[in-house]
Amino acid sequence: MGSALAEVLRDRGFEVITTLTGRSPRSTEYCERSGVAARKCLADVVSQADVIISTVTPDAAVAVASQVRREAARLDASLIYVDANSVSPQTIGRIADEFQDSNIQFVDAAIHGLASRLKTQGTIFASGSAAGVVSELFGTDVRVRILGGEPGNASLMKMTLGGMSKGIIGLFLQSSLLAQHVGMADEFCDELGHYYPDVLNFVERSLPTFGQHAARRAAEMRELEASLSVAGLPTGMAVELSRLFSALNESDMAAVCGRGVQPMSLKKLIELLSESRLSVITDRLAATVV
């Protein structure tokens, strides 16, 4: 996602920098491909950037914010920090606390939609008093929706939309694998297309992307669980979705679908998912109520 955002920003005339210290060769490759200039260390980024956008893995969001706060304090730097990770409003609260009494203005942002379709189908939600900077940066090249002055609103929107889209996939997997179990997967897909064509269309586009994104989506479902728990709402659905996506990640679905998010016939995918080498998923589903 970082490189997709960087490409849009560079096209709009902004200089985009990062640091690759501690990063894998994959990140270096993405940076080179999207024309992002690498600085030697985080201190160089903090001293040179007007705006820092954090797109790391959800479980690294707080640690990265904390590193930036420490460097900014040491260098007496003023900047805007945008957390664009898929984290819960509670995690956003912890990040906002990091920046209290600092020279850093904090924006909660959350991205809905795949990186590969950022410009055509993505939305960046933003909230917090400096949220307007996201509109200034992305203009009309990416859909931006400002959700008020409170950090947490953008992340909550992402959690709710994410719960919907991932819940549909969980429900589809459970139903289709049951149909496959009795040899009726084809008939099930036909009927799904007859009664719920939009759902079938969405599943066909989304399910193959789990080969690449299952681990990240499992982490997102843990963040959704935290949000539901704080609101006093039942967490069971989020818990089971997180387990299910972890199982997909442990399976060889990535090898089957490829990391490049290749489109694949749904019927073929169901067939593959129900084969014994992917039985970790079916076993897990047997114990799952989504």
Ligand SMILES: NC(=O)c1ccc[n+]([C@@H]2O[C@H](COP(=O)([O-])OP(=O)(O)OC[C@H]3O[C@@H](n4cnc5c(N)ncnc54)[C@H](OP(=O)(O)O)[C@@H]3O)[C@@H](O)[C@H]2O)c1
């Ligand atoms: N991809 C999407 O379509 C999409 C859609 C909506 C939202 N998002 C959100 O965008 C964020 C990034 O997602 P992604 O798909 O781009 O993930 P990704 O492909 O796994 O990339 C994560 C990047 O963060 C780096 N990173 C991990 N831990 C770090 C740390 N402690 N300090 C600094 N950098 C660290 C990784 O570096 P190394 O791996 O090299 O160590 C990698 O470059 C996530 O919060 C995700 O939920 C992504």
